[in-house]
Amino acid sequence: MMNQTATPASLPPPSYADASLHAHIKRVKLGLFLSSLAACLGVSVIGGLMLGFAHILLGVFGMNGTQPFESTFRSGVLTGLQLAALNFVLFLVTVPAAWLALGLSIGRMPHRRIAARTPYIRWAAIWGAILVGGTTLIFGLIESIPTAFGALVSGAGVGALAGVGCGFLFYAIVRPDEQLRDVDISVF
Helix, strand or coil, X not given: CCCCCCCHXXXXXXXXXXXXXXXXXXXXXXXHHHHHHHHHHHHHHHHHHHHHHHHHHHHHCCCCCCCCCXXXXXXXXXXXXXXXXXXXXXXXXHHHHHHHHHHHCCCCCHHHCECCHXXXXXXXXXXXXXXXXXHHHHHHCCCCHHHHHHHHHHHHHHHHHXXXXXXXXXXXXXXXXXHHHCCCCCCC
C-alpha cells in the first residue's frame, strides 16, 4: 500500500504565485520608497477632500460640525479627517512607518513569487487602514469612546483608500508579473 500524503515540496504553489524561479527582483526598494511618500501625501489629500465634503454635507443639513468638546461619533469622524488631512506635517514619522509596514508586507511578495495584482492592493489597503485608523483612534481616545470610534472609522477609511493607491503604485513600479516571467537567455 502506498502512502498518499503529500510532502510540502510536492504541493502545488498557491494560485496567485508564479511557478518560475527567477531569483533577483528589481525596483522593490524604489517602489517601497515612492509608495510610502505617496501614502503620506495620499492620506493628506484624501483626508482634506473628505473633510471638506463632510463640512459641506453638515452645512447642507444645518448641523454644526465644529462645536468644541462635543463627544459624539460625528465629532470623532471630523477629528479623524482633520488628523488625516494634517498627516503631511509629521512626514518624518509617517513616511518611515509606511515604508516599514509596506516593506514587511507587500515588499516581500515579489520574492515569494506572488505576481497577481490583487494581494498587493489588498495588503496595502489593510496596512493603510491599520496605520491611519490606529493613529486616529489613539487621538480620539483623548476625548471619549464615541469620538475614538468615529475617528477610527474615518481614519481607517482614509488609510484604506490611500493604501489602494499605494498598492497600485508599488505594483506599477516593480511589475512583479513581468520580472517573474522574464527568462534571461543571454549568454554573456
